[in-house]
Amino acid sequence: MSGDRSFTRGEITGALTFVVLAVAIGISSYRAGLNISGGTGGAGMTASAAPAPVNGQDLYASNCAGCHGAQAQGGVGPGLAETKAWADADFRQAVLHGQAPGGRTLSPVMPRFGDTGLGGEAPTEEQIDAIHAYVKGL
Ligand code: HEC
Structure with missing residues (x-):
């Protein structure tokens, strides 16, 4: 029984770790997104919005x-x-x-x-x- 409980605790810890990581990744990509549309990321936006070069x-x-x-x-x-x-x-x-x-x-x-x-x-x-x-x- 105690083995089951510690396994359950382990699962909860794993799930919490996953959630924390997911939130952290979410925040950092949100920040990256803000940077891209901000002043310093302007060049990146321009490049992706520009039409393909004429060849x-x-x-x-x-x-x-x-x-x-x-x-x-x-x-x-x-x-x-x-x-x-x-x-x-x-x-x-x-x-x-x-x-x-x-x-x-x-x-x-x-x-x-x-x-x-x-x-x-x-x-x-x-x-x-x-x-x-x-x-x-x-
Ligand atoms: C289906 C065939 C065909 C295609 C495809 C084609 N041409 Fe032509 N082109 C001709 C023919 C035939 C003539 C000659 C017409 C005449 O002298 O009355 C010609 C003439 C020309 C001339 C005038 C040449 C001269 O000395 O008077 C130019 C410039 C030209 N073509 C450019 C192009 C360009 C650039 C493309 C592609 C965007 C192209 N052609 C696609 C058949 C084609």
Whole structure:
């Protein structure tokens, strides 16, 4: 019987220890949470809230390489070497609306990314410029 009771006491001690630890952990994570949303933790919040960085290489690989080639050497679509010299605004106009410099309308085979979107979303200027920068570096 006394063995049972001491076992029970042990259980109670264990349970109390667990509760105390749980509360301590709860308080410290609550404090950590307050710190993150406070002044010193601002950088952490900003980083997690900021959109993923724009990656021209990834965007090119998943949206353009299939037609223009992995190295923009050409395939279904022409090689893009000439477009390295284009102004960003001209490049955007071609990619988004199929209008090349000099009023040339590109064949409908070239998608109008302003209509189709990039990865299901309306492309941003930053994304197209990142693709242009990537192509220039090839
Ligand atoms: C379905 C195939 C296809 C895809 C995908 C595609 N293009 Fe094109 N692209 C073409 C074709 C075909 C032309 C040539 C159109 C013409 O000359 O009339 C072209 C032309 C262009 C031109 C004009 C080149 C020049 O010298 O006149 C640019 C710039 C361009 N594409 C960029 C891109 C970019 C950037 C992407 C990805 C965001 C992309 N294209 C995706 C087929 C494609």
